[in-house]
Amino acid sequence: MDKIVEDRHTDLKNDTFFIPYKKRYIVYSPLRKASFYASSGSVILFKKILGNKDISEEEKKTKTFNIFKQLQQLPVVSFTTPNYLRNSFNYATILLTDKCNFECSYCYSQEARSKSIIKKEDLKTAIDFLLENGKEKKFVRISYLGGGEPTIMWNLLTWAIEYSVKKATKENIKIVNSLTTNGSLLTKSKIDWLKKHNISISLSFDILPEIQNIQRKIISQTNCDFIKEMTKKLLVEKLNKFIN
Numbered sequence: 001m002d003k004i005v006e007d008r009h010t011d012l013k014n015d016t017f018f019i020p021y022k023k024r025y026i027v028y029s030p031l032r033k034a035s036f037y038a039s040s041g042s043v044i045l046f047k048k049i050l051g052n053k054d055i056s057e058e059e060k061k062t063k064t065f066n067i068f069k070q071l072q073q074l075p076v077v078s079f080t081t082p083n084y085l086r087n088s089f090n091y092a093t094i095l096l097t098d099k100c101n102f103e104c105s106y107c108y109s110q111e112a113r114s115k116s117i118i119k120k121e122d123l124k125t126a127i128d129f130l131l132e133n134g135k136e137k138k139f140v141r142i143s144y145l146g147g148g149e150p151t152i153m154w155n156l157l158t159w160a161i162e163y164s165v166k167k168a169t170k171e172n173i174k175i176v177n178s179l180t181t182n183g184s185l186l187t188k189s190k191i192d193w194l195k196k197h198n199i200s201i202s203l204s205f206d207i208l209p210e211i212q213n214i215q216r217k218i219i220s221q222t223n224c225d226f227i228k229e230m231t232k233k234l235l236v237e238k239l240n241k242f243i244n
């Protein structure tokens with residue numbers, strides 16, 4: 001079987017996620033199949049321990065330190081590709097970042113919004129894995145969407161698209177890249193780039209201005225009229241697009 005997760009991912013430090021939830025945190029360690037609810041004080045101590053900072057004797061007596069010790073001893077699940085899943089992953093949805101310049105009331109990531117950004121090396125691993133799996137079907141589809149607004153990470157987005165297309169072409173695999181965006185950061189040059197690379201665009205738009213302006217609070221903007229203008233621009237530019 002192919003080992004698809006390198007050891008650096010299995011370190012407790014890289015396998016611990018802190019998800020804000022109702023003024024506390026869910027601490028989640030997926031590869032150790034563990035999760036627990038923690039106060040912000042415990043999370044601060046936990047991060048200190050994971051960061052190899054000096055821990056006082058008092059801190060070593062806490063419940064948090066005890067949990068850390070228990071987590072350290074848990075076995076890491078074997079993360080390999082089972083035979084029945086081989087060649088079946090040829091479609092992926094990739095969340096480049098949790099950051100967004102909107103604060104939509106219905107956003108599923110609103111409650112636990114962080115400033116996380118996917119690491120380029122992890123993005124490359126995902127694309128490579130997908131293309132490896134797409135060899136048999138000779139087809140791969142990648143969608144970039146939120147959680148956050150993908151175009152905030154424009155350089156990373158364009159790198160990923162260019163890298164995947166180049167590699168897919170070399171492997172003789174057809175690849176379709178698509179992007180779901182709130183459209184607010186698309187300039188003329190970015191639209192031209194998307195058009196040149198034949199990217200399908202899904203533009204999130206609540207249609208009715210009064211609904212849109214209530215539901216989609218935009219950081220640093222007063223209303224959503226510009227999305228209407230952006231929709232028109234994309235229509236004029238004849239991009240392969242959907243509005244949702």
Ligand code: SF4
Pocket residue numbers: 100101102103104106107108109146147148149182204
């Ligand atoms: S634009 Fe999308 S990612 Fe951003 S807050 Fe709204 S729904 Fe969430």
